[in-house]
Structure formats: C-alpha cells, structure tokens
Amino acid sequence: AQKITQTQPGMFVQEKEAVTLDCTYDTSDQSYGLFWYKQPSSGEMIFLIYQGSYDEQNATEGRYSLNFQKARKSANLVISASQLGDSAMYFCAMRGWNTGKLIFGQGTTLQVKP
Amino acid sequence: NAGVTQTPKFQVLKTGQSMTLQCAQDMNHNSMYWYRQDPGMGLRLIYYSASEGTTDKGEVPNGYNVSRLNKREFSLRLESAAPSQTSVYFCASSSLGDMAYEQYFGPGTRLTVT
Numbered sequence: 564a565q566k567i568t569q570t571q572p573g574m575f576v577q578e579k580e581a582v583t584l585d586c587t588y589d590t591s592d593q594s595y596g597l598f599w600y601k602q603p604s605s606g607e608m609i610f611l612i613y614q615g616s617y618d619e620q621n622a623t624e625g626r627y628s629l630n631f632q633k634a635r636k637s638a639n640l641v642i643s644a645s646q647l648g649d650s651a652m653y654f655c656a657m658r659g660w661n662t663g664k665l666i667f668g669q670g671t672t673l674q675v676k677p
Numbered sequence: 678n679a680g681v682t683q684t685p686k687f688q689v690l691k692t693g694q695s696m697t698l699q700c701a702q703d704m705n706h707n708s709m710y711w712y713r714q715d716p717g718m719g720l721r722l723i724y725y726s727a728s729e730g731t732t733d734k735g736e737v738p739n740g741y742n743v744s745r746l747n748k749r750e751f752s753l754r755l756e757s758a759a760p761s762q763t764s765v766y767f768c769a770s771s772s773l774g775d776m777a778y779e780q781y782f783g784p785g786t787r788l789t790v791t
Binding site: 567569598606607608610613654656663664665666667668669670 | 708710712717718719720721722725727735765767769771773778779780781782784785
C-alpha cells in the first residue's frame with residue numbers, strides 16, 4: 564500500500580527566509596510520481612511541482628524546489644525567499660505508475676511572518 | 678477554458694436526503710476523480726474514472742455512487758446523506774499516459790449534513 568507522511572502540522576517562517584516542508588512516502592512501485600500542492604485559505608488546490616521517481620535531478624519551479632532522496636523515501640519541498648502570499652496549507656501527494664490516483668499526506672500549514 | 682467546474686458550491690442537507698454533485702472538465706482529460714477533504718486532513722479519494730465507461734472505488738467509497746456520463750462529466754451521488762459526510766468535495770481531472778501529468782482540481786463543494 565502507498566502512504567504519504569507529513570510530520571509537521573504547522574510551520575512558521577520569517578518573510579524572505581527559506582523553509583523546508585517535510586514529506587516521506589512508502590510504496591512498493593518502482594515507478595511513481597511525487598507532487599506538491601498548495602491550498603490557500605480560499606480553498607482551491609494549486610499544483611506547485613512534480614518529481615518522477617526516475618528523475619536524476621531535483622525538480623525546480625521558480626522559488627520551489629523538491630529535495631528528492633530516493634533511498635530515504637523523502638520528497639521535501641523547499642520554498643526560497645518566502646512571501647506573505649505563501650501562507651497556506653501544503654500537501655505532498657504520490658501517484659502510482661498504473662493509475663492516476665493521488666494519495667495525499669495530511670498537510671502542513673505554513674505561516675509567513677512579516 | 679473553464680478547467681474543472683463543480684456545482685453547487687455550497688449545499689446543506691438533512692440526514693437521509695439525497696443529492697448529486699456535478700463535475701465537468703473541458704480539457705479533454707481521460708481520467709476524473711472525486712475526493713473529500715475533512716477539516717485538518719488531506720484529500721481522500723472516493724471514486725475515480727480512469728477513462729470514459731469505467732469507474733473504480735477509491736479509499737472511502739461507502740455511501741457514494743458515481744456516474745461517468747461522458748468524457749467531460751463525472752457526477753457523485755449521495756443516496757442517503759449522513760452527518761459523517763459533511764466535508765468539502767473536490768473533483769479533479771488528469772491525462773493518463775505520462776506520470777508527470779498533474780491533476781487539475783475544481784473549486785470544491787462545501788457540503789453540510791445536519
């Protein structure tokens with residue numbers, strides 16, 4: 564069975580600093596994808612970044628990067644230069660190779676302080 | 678493109694009432710999904726449809742039925758609503774064939790069962 568674990572229910576970060584949100588996963592699939600989504604207080608789900616299990620390079624998208632450590636089964640999200648608009652809930656999710664289903668973690672609430 | 682649309686946005690039901698949540702996508706995606714999000718938790722998959730004409734149970738299917746009406750539309754039905762079904766319901770769609778394809782989410786339906 565697949566499982567995603569996010570151990571940080573809430574995080575604080577000072578504006579303009581970097582922050583790392585933790586995500587570990589468990590799967591027996593050889594091929595899988597890892598995603599991060601942002602959910603602001605308005606409730607919509609916003610896709611941030613994707614990492615494939617066979618990708619050798621860590622994914623980056625603007626201020627977002629994914630620190631992928633396959634042997635440790637971790638896929639941490641790094642947000643550089645935090646902005647007030649980054650305050651939101653962040654979800655890590657995993658997709659198996661043969662279905663499009665996403666398994667989500669419980670989320671981390673990030674608050675950016677001015 | 679409207680992306681993924683859901684109706685209604687809000688709904689209050691009494692215990693035992695039935696209702697159908699509607700979802701449509703205009704991105705020509707093969708796969709569609711229904712999730713529920715309870716307070717403080719991640720999204721959990723209720724049902725999904727990998728392609729037109731197929732539906733499968735997800736993690737929490739009890740109390741729900743689905744219909745993939747055509748490639749665009751995927752509805753979720755609550756036959757006899759219970760207070761435990763109070764939640765925010767998200768519909769999503771995705772292409773298959775490439776692990777990297779993210780899921781696109783609708784704005785959600787906030788359902789309260791009294």
